[in-house]
Every structure is written in C-alpha cells, then in structure tokens.
Amino acid sequence: MRTIWTGILLGSVTAALGLAAYEGPGSPINNDERIPFPESYRTWAHVKSTIIGPENPGFANNGGLHHFYANPAAMEGYRTGKFADGAILIDDLVELKADGTGVSREGARRRVAVMLKDSGRFATTGGWGFEIFKADTKEGSLNADGRNACFACHQKAEHSVFSSYRP
Amino acid sequence: MRTIWTGILLGSVTAALGLAAYEGPGSPINNDERIPFPESYRTWAHVKSTIIGPENPGFANNGGLHHFYANPAAMEGYRTGKFADGAILIDDLVELKADGTGVSREGARRRVAVMLKDSGRFATTGGWGFEIFKADTKEGSLNADGRNACFACHQKAEHSVFSSYRP
Numbered sequence: 001m002r003t004i005w006t007g008i009l010l011g012s013v014t015a016a017l018g019l020a021a022y023e024g025p026g027s028p029i030n031n032d033e034r035i036p037f038p039e040s041y042r043t044w045a046h047v048k049s050t051i052i053g054p055e056n057p058g059f060a061n062n063g064g065l066h067h068f069y070a071n072p073a074a075m076e077g078y079r080t081g082k083f084a085d086g087a088i089l090i091d092d093l094v095e096l097k098a099d100g101t102g103v104s105r106e107g108a109r110r111r112v113a114v115m116l117k118d119s120g121r122f123a124t125t126g127g128w129g130f131e132i133f134k135a136d137t138k139e140g141s142l143n144a145d146g147r148n149a150c151f152a153c154h155q156k157a158e159h160s161v162f163s164s165y166r167p
Numbered sequence: 168m169r170t171i172w173t174g175i176l177l178g179s180v181t182a183a184l185g186l187a188a189y190e191g192p193g194s195p196i197n198n199d200e201r202i203p204f205p206e207s208y209r210t211w212a213h214v215k216s217t218i219i220g221p222e223n224p225g226f227a228n229n230g231g232l233h234h235f236y237a238n239p240a241a242m243e244g245y246r247t248g249k250f251a252d253g254a255i256l257i258d259d260l261v262e263l264k265a266d267g268t269g270v271s272r273e274g275a276r277r278r279v280a281v282m283l284k285d286s287g288r289f290a291t292t293g294g295w296g297f298e299i300f301k302a303d304t305k306e307g308s309l310n311a312d313g314r315n316a317c318f319a320c321h322q323k324a325e326h327s328v329f330s331s332y333r334p
Binding site: 042043045046048049050051052053054055056057059065067069075094096098101102103104105106166167 | 209210212213215216217218219220221222223224226232234236242261263265268269270271272273333334
C-alpha cells in the first residue's frame with residue numbers, strides 16, 4: 001500500500017511512508033507549478049490539530065504535532081463545502097518535547113505542507129497544487145512524483161480535503 | 168503551595184489544583200467586571216499549543232491539548248512587549264483522544280480561559296481581567312476568589328503573560 005504523509009488524515013491508514021521517496025532527482029517540477037512559501041499562514045485561522053505519536057508506524061517521517069491552518073478563502077470552503085481558487089490549506093508539523101512531568105511542548109518545525117487551489121494551473125490534480133517546505137526553509141522540496149502522490153491520496157477525500165474545521 | 172491551572176505555564180509548577188475551589192458560592196464577582204465570551208477567538212492568531220498528559224499531577228483538572236490564541240491587539244503585545252488595553256489572550260482546552268495506533272485527535276472542549284487587558288476596570292489585578300467558560304458554555308464561571316487566584320500566579324510573569332508566540 002503506497003501512501004504519503006497526508007494519508008494520516010484517513011482513519012484507515014496505519015502506515016505513512018513519508019516524503020523521502022519524492023525528494024530525490026525524480027521528475028522535475030515545472031517552475032510555473034511552484035507554490036511560493038505562504039508567508040502569513042501563522043496568522044490564519046487554526047483549523048484543528050492532530051498528534052502522531054511514537055507508537056505510530058509513520059512516526060519517523062510524520063510524527064509530532066500537526067497544526068492545520070486555512071486562509072480566508074479556505075475558511076469559506078469549509079463553510080460552504082466548495083473551495084474556490086485562492087484557497088490555501090496548511091499542515092504545519094512541529095516536534096513535541098515531553099518534559100518528564102507529563103507536559104509536552106512544541107519543538108522545532110519539521111515541515112510546512114501547503115495545498116493551493118488553482119483550477120487552471122493544477123487541472124490534472126483536482127485543481128489543487130501541493131508543496132512541502134522542509135524545516136524552516138522557504139523553498140519547495142516536492143518533485144512531480146511527490147506532487148502526484150499527494151493527489152493520489154487526497155483525491156479519496158471529498159473536494160480533496162481531509163480536514164474539517166473544529167468550532 | 169497554592170496554584171491554579173494557569174500555573175502550568177510556569178516550568179517549575181508540578182501540580183495544578185484546578186478550578187474547583189473557585190467555582191462555589193465564594194465571593195461574588197461584580198457584573199461590571201464580567202468578561203463576555205470572545206465569540207470570534209477561533210479565527211484569531213494561534214499562538215502556540217501545549218499538552219498536559221495523564222502522567223501530570225494536574226491532569227484531572229487541566230489535562231488535554233491547550234491552544235493559545237491572541238486577538239490583533241495581543242499579537243501586537245507579543246511583538247512589542249507591551250499589552251495595550253483591548254488585548255485578549257485565550258487558552259482553549261480540548262480533550263485528546265488516542266485511537267490506539269498512536270494518533271491522537273481533538274475531542275470535546277473542556278473550557279475556554281480568557282485574559283482581557285483593561286487597565287481601568289482591572290486595576291487591582293495588573294490591568295488584566297480573567298474569566299473561565301466551562302465546556303461550550305458562554306457564561307463565565309469564576310468568582311472573585313478565582314479571579315484573584317489567576318492573578319496571583321500570572322503576576323509572576325512579565326506583563327502577567329506566560330506565553331510567547333511560536334513563529
């Protein structure tokens with residue numbers, strides 16, 4: 001079973017192979033398909049959070065505290081069920097550090113994953129473009145295979161969006 | 168040692184006695200000191216998150232996933248180090264539910280805790296008013312003793328604010 005990290009949002013997925021396979025030379029990605037780093041995402045609405053702990057088989061590639069954020073257009077998408085061009089969703093993954101007393105705090109950032117809706121540019125992947133920014137870098141790391149793998153999993157969700165907004 | 172739940176933000180605090188002592192009849196709170204439920208806080212900036220797990224002695228009263236949010240005035244406070252009147256900080260506490268595969272998801276809300284800066288109304292508590300909304304209720308639950316206990320702990324922090332913004 002071939003899944004990528006976004007697969008964690010599917011309840012049935014028990015393993016996440018992670019991104020490593022999609023970051024090598026592989027197929028190049030066209031520059032016009034690149035997604036810029038979403039500079040202001042930390043002030044966008046916080047959608048929900050999910051933790052992948054050490055007991056999960058995907059922990060090495062995917063473990064930590066996942067915070068999901070949405071820009072105003074994406075928030076409208078959660079409300080209406082339709083994500084218009086310009087909607088952006090973020091999965092911000094940070095490490096969790098336990099202090100020995102049962103308190104766990106946020107540590108270093110592992111990566112920022114982005115979904116951008118642009119029906120024209122990303123027609124072959126359901127209108128969504130995908131990108132991964134590793135650690136605190138602002139240059140995308142996905143190649144074309146990685147992008148397609150993101151979509152291969154996301155297309156299983158309605159509108160290609162797994163998350164839902166926690167009120 | 169007498170602490171309240173907000174004490175978790177102090178690294179040295181190992182026990183949190185919780186709110187129970189401050190929700191009884193106790194001293195009434197003046198209506199003009201009540202803080203309304205912050206209706207839009209879920210769209211404010213997400214400051215950081217902290218987890219209190221079952222191993223922590225304060226888990227019964229304080230356990231779960233704490234999300235901190237700030238309104239624009241409070242965000243300016245993190246940036247400048249000065250919190251102006253109108254700044255509001257939120258500690259939104261939700262349960263964490265493990266699914267048996269190492270994935271933990273957000274569950275029911277335990278409470279929404281609010282700090283509002285108003286130097287005039289709250290002059291005796293460092294300019295900050297405190298309130299707790301239990302579960303999904305929108306009526307404050309703190310009595311005057313509880314409010315004072317919030318401040319007794321918060322005044323140990325610079326500007327009475329323990330949290331800092333995660334970039």
